[in-house]
Amino acid sequence: MTKYIIRRLLYMIPVLLGVSLIIFLLFNVVSGDPTAVLLGKNATARQMADLREQLGLNKSMFLQYIDVVKSAFTFDFGYSWATKQEISQMIKQGSYPSICLSVPAFVISTIISLFISVFVAYYRGKGIDLFVRVVCIAGMSISALAYILFFQWFFAYKLGWFEISGFEEGFPAFVPYIALPAIIWIVLSIGPDVRFFRTVILDEIYQDYVRTARSKGLSEMTILLRHVLRNAMIPIITYVVIQIPSLILGALLLENFFSIPGLGGITLNALNSSDFPVMKAMAILSSVGYIVFGLISDILYTVADPRIKFK
Amino acid sequence: MTLPLLSVKNLVVEFRTGEGIVRAVNNISFDIPHGKTIGIVGESGSGKSVTSLAVMGLLQKPAAVIPQGEIFFNGVDLLKCNENEMRKIRGNQISMIFQEPMTSLNPVFKVGEQIAEAIRIHKNVSNKVAWEKAVHLMNLVGIPNPSASAHKYPHEMSGGQKQRVMIAMAISCDPKLLIADEPTTALDVTIQKQVLELLHKLQQDLNMSMMFITHDLGVIGDIADDVVVMYRSNVVEQNNAQEIFTKAIHPYTKGLLACRPKLGANPRRLLTVSDFMTEEGVEKTVPVERIQIFDKESEVIKTDHVLLEIQNLVTQFPIKGGLFGRTVDHFKAVDDVSFKIKKGQTLGLVGESGCGKTTLGRSILRLVEPSAGKIIYDGKDITHVQHEELRLLRKKMQIIFQDPYSSLNPRMTIADILMEPLNIHNEGGTKAQRYEMARALLEKVGLKASLMNRYPHEFSGGQRQRICIARALMLRPEFVICDESVSALDVSIQAQVLNLLLDLQQEFGLTYVFISHDLSVVNFIADEVGVMYAGKIIEMDKASNIYKSAKTEYTRALLSAIPKGETKQSLASLV
Numbered sequence: 001m002t003k004y005i006i007r008r009l010l011y012m013i014p015v016l017l018g019v020s021l022i023i024f025l026l027f028n029v030v031s032g033d034p035t036a037v038l039l040g041k042n043a044t045a046r047q048m049a050d051l052r053e054q055l056g057l058n059k060s061m062f063l064q065y066i067d068v069v070k071s072a073f074t075f076d077f078g079y080s081w082a083t084k085q086e087i088s089q090m091i092k093q094g095s096y097p098s099i100c101l102s103v104p105a106f107v108i109s110t111i112i113s114l115f116i117s118v119f120v121a122y123y124r125g126k127g128i129d130l131f132v133r134v135v136c137i138a139g140m141s142i143s144a145l146a147y148i149l150f151f152q153w154f155f156a157y158k159l160g161w162f163e164i165s166g167f168e169e170g171f172p173a174f175v176p177y178i179a180l181p182a183i184i185w186i187v188l189s190i191g192p193d194v195r196f197f198r199t200v201i202l203d204e205i206y207q208d209y210v211r212t213a214r215s216k217g218l219s220e221m222t223i224l225l226r227h228v229l230r231n232a233m234i235p236i237i238t239y240v241v242i243q244i245p246s247l248i249l250g251a252l253l254l255e256n257f258f259s260i261p262g263l264g265g266i267t268l269n270a271l272n273s274s275d276f277p278v279m280k281a282m283a284i285l286s287s288v289g290y291i292v293f294g295l296i297s298d299i300l301y302t303v304a305d306p307r308i309k310f311k
Numbered sequence: 312m313t314l315p316l317l318s319v320k321n322l323v324v325e326f327r328t329g330e331g332i333v334r335a336v337n338n339i340s341f342d343i344p345h346g347k348t349i350g351i352v353g354e355s356g357s358g359k360s361v362t363s364l365a366v367m368g369l370l371q372k373p374a375a376v377i378p379q380g381e382i383f384f385n386g387v388d389l390l391k392c393n394e395n396e397m398r399k400i401r402g403n404q405i406s407m408i409f410q411e412p413m414t415s416l417n418p419v420f421k422v423g424e425q426i427a428e429a430i431r432i433h434k435n436v437s438n439k440v441a442w443e444k445a446v447h448l449m450n451l452v453g454i455p456n457p458s459a460s461a462h463k464y465p466h467e468m469s470g471g472q473k474q475r476v477m478i479a480m481a482i483s484c485d486p487k488l489l490i491a492d493e494p495t496t497a498l499d500v501t502i503q504k505q506v507l508e509l510l511h512k513l514q515q516d517l518n519m520s521m522m523f524i525t526h527d528l529g530v531i532g533d534i535a536d537d538v539v540v541m542y543r544s545n546v547v548e549q550n551n552a553q554e555i556f557t558k559a560i561h562p563y564t565k566g567l568l569a570c571r572p573k574l575g576a577n578p579r580r581l582l583t584v585s586d587f588m589t590e591e592g593v594e595k596t597v598p599v600e601r602i603q604i605f606d607k608e609s610e611v612i613k614t615d616h617v618l619l620e621i622q623n624l625v626t627q628f629p630i631k632g633g634l635f636g637r638t639v640d641h642f643k644a645v646d647d648v649s650f651k652i653k654k655g656q657t658l659g660l661v662g663e664s665g666c667g668k669t670t671l672g673r674s675i676l677r678l679v680e681p682s683a684g685k686i687i688y689d690g691k692d693i694t695h696v697q698h699e700e701l702r703l704l705r706k707k708m709q710i711i712f713q714d715p716y717s718s719l720n721p722r723m724t725i726a727d728i729l730m731e732p733l734n735i736h737n738e739g740g741t742k743a744q745r746y747e748m749a750r751a752l753l754e755k756v757g758l759k760a761s762l763m764n765r766y767p768h769e770f771s772g773g774q775r776q777r778i779c780i781a782r783a784l785m786l787r788p789e790f791v792i793c794d795e796s797v798s799a800l801d802v803s804i805q806a807q808v809l810n811l812l813l814d815l816q817q818e819f820g821l822t823y824v825f826i827s828h829d830l831s832v833v834n835f836i837a838d839e840v841g842v843m844y845a846g847k848i849i850e851m852d853k854a855s856n857i858y859k860s861a862k863t864e865y866t867r868a869l870l871s872a873i874p875k876g877e878t879k880q881s882l883a884s885l886v
Binding site: 217227 | 367369398399400401402403406407409411414415416417418419420428429432433464466477480
């Protein structure tokens with residue numbers, strides 16, 4: 001097992017090299033000269049050359065690639081073109097509000113969805129099951145924007161239960177700020193989550209071992225909670241864990257509408273101002289996140305299913 | 312006279328489907344006395360499993376309805392019990408073993424825990440006591456080293472051991488009635504024999520009643536007291552086992568008794584149920600020539616043309632280890648195998664699961680790459696041919712797989728399935744000509760041409776295997792490998808498919824390699840038989856000799872494992 005983890009960690013090296021290459025090609029080769037965007041329409045050739053020199057764009061392609069690789073392994077991403085701040089510092093500051101919003105919202109929505117899924121699986125085929133499925137589809141059919149605008153207007157503005165926007169550091173000071181976006185997050189994810197979990201659980205319910213459990217005289221609820229859920233865990237783990245890296249990015253839309261100064265906001269600003277180093281940093285961070293959490297979900301499989309063993 | 316333990320009276324079970332109401336069990340009645348074993352025999356779809364699920368109260372509601380009938384267990388009508396009352400009976404007073412030991416256990420719990428669970432809920436004892444009882448039961452059902460084995464997960468056990476665990480689970484609460492639904496069908500013959508003996512012994516020792524469901528009369532020959540024969544949702548005959556085996560009355564029962572290939576003497580083609588009765592169930596007289604014993608030796612094609620020669624073939628799979636998954640060792644699935652097959656003949660390969668017979672078949676077709684040795688087909692070394700040459704070769708060599716349920720693409724019509732090989736090899740002219748070829752071959756394998764545009768799920772197992780055979784023959788191959796091609800079929804269907812394979816061999820001059828775990832089947836169809844064990848062919852002889860003068864202990868074990876039930880009666884006395 002330890003061997004397996006070490007091997008998987010070593011495999012990260014070629015993957016990161018590949019990721020750096022793709023990011024390098026996207027930003028340094030395909031996207032063309034950023035100085036034109038940075039200096040605006042009236043820049044002189046002289047100014048552009050100076051800026052290129054300053055940003056290290058006149059180095060050879062190979063050395064520029066090495067810079068990308070270096071940043072991927074050291075997490076030292078240099079300075080933002082737009083704000084001139086150190087990027088690792090910006091990320092550190094942005095993470096706090098993002099995590100305050102995304103982690104509670106994610107955990108709560110996953111737990112609620114699992115609970116509802118087991119409930120509707122128990123009543124499969126009955127009226128309540130149909131009702132929940134219809135609500136899920138209806139909920140998924142409405143645009144996220146509609147929820148954000150309506151909830152913000154109704155609960156925060158009309159009823160005044162929550163702050164309309166902004167953020168404050170420290171618990172419990174941030175709670176009134178993140179409560180409403182977190183609720184919207186939960187409402188948005190329950191539809192797809194319940195549909196997925198329900199399908200996975202029902203796939204298991206028709207397996208032979210469930211028939212054996214029934215023939216032992218177990219009650220339907222015991223069978224669901226003890227026998228079926230354990231077996232349904234593998235696809236559920238995959239589905240849940242692979243979402244975690246995107247939590248770091250926060251919720252682009254939610255953070256933007258509620259003026260939460262998180263990583264989502266930083267990314268949006270970077271996109272708007274052609275701030276290449278910040279975009280590169282976010283791209284590298286999320287690929288590292290995916291690789292790491294992919295490994296974590298693989299390790300969790302061995303906990304959930306004794307048939308899976310890594311050597 | 313005491314009341315029977317279980318008494319089924321005028322039971323009717325119906326299923327509501329999209330196409331209307333299907334009657335799965337039609338007004339059947341039978342009794343199971345205390346301490347006796349009742350065999351319920353019938354082919355798939357005859358309603359025997361539905362009957363057992365009705366007794367257990369496990370029918371899938373609301374699709375299944377019981378409009379009529381009573382099931383008395385110890386004087387209580389089970390059909391009037393509610394779910395809570397049934398739960399107290401299930402696993403406690405009536406328990407059940409299923410056909411598929413591979414999937415019937417929960418893969419993520421230790422087997423000891425799965426046995427202990429039933430004890431805990433019914434006997435209200437502590438975890439520790441239940442676990443100790445589980446270990447004790449595992450010992451009772453003959454699992455080696457039970458206290459350690461209780462900590463194993465199902466995937467760490469063999470099929471036979473898993474079925475023993477299922478049995479331990481079923482007897483854990485000292486049930487009065489044990490229902491065994493085809494408990495040995497998925498197992499090798501030698502394991503089947505052990506499991507049958509175990510069930511019989513437990514039934515006697517614990518003084519249980521047993522309801523043993525099977526499609527194969529031969530299996531229950533030694534253990535059943537009474538036999539109930541079911542056919543198309545009805546009970547057609549029920550009697551004392553002795554009487555059934557010696558004086559069967561209903562033509563369907565006679566057909567079931569006659570269709571199992573016997574070791575040694577067999578007619579040229581196996582008798583089938585359709586020899587005894589018409590589609591409508593009217594009894595027919597079997598022509599005398601159908602039961603004449605056929606001497607294979609007399610008709611062996613005198614040819615010296617060797618179609619396939621295997622020389623010292625080895626197929627090995629790497630065992631990975633180390634930090635970077637280097638190959639540290641090899642597992643030899645096929646270990647130094649050599650044989651020859653003459654054109655138009657059949658070589659039978661027999662052995663148990665894991666002996667390498669399937670890998671050998673696939674190596675011959677180059678579906679798995681052999682590691683050493685030579686494959687010489689029609690005088691040409693094909694061990695290393697590639698690309699176009701290999702593609703041309705594949706036209707001449709075909710394979711029919713074991714499981715007719717999973718080897719047909721469920722989203723293709725029968726016409727598309729049959730025409731696909733022609734399309735791949737660009738054979739058979741225009742689309743209309745290809746369609747015509749497919750239609751002709753479908754009729755040849757005994758299916759109506761009007762079924763061409765149906766999908767696989769609309770066919771029964773036997774019909775699907777016929778489709779698989781037709782698909783293999785579409786390219787007019789010379790050489791066909793049948794890999795356990797009849798093992799998943801009911802005995803009555805098995806006989807039809809075996810007959811079909813022989814008819815086709817005669818008509819097209821096919822050469823077969825026939826792989827099976829059942830020596831009686833191999834013995835019937837093959838001219839020569841090779842016995843495989845641990846990757847090697849340990850014995851090879853003419854089919855007519857091997858059962859008389861087996862040279863190795865292993866072959867003798869295989870021979871003695873064949874159920875003897877059917878041999879009590881000669882074919883002639885059935886007619």
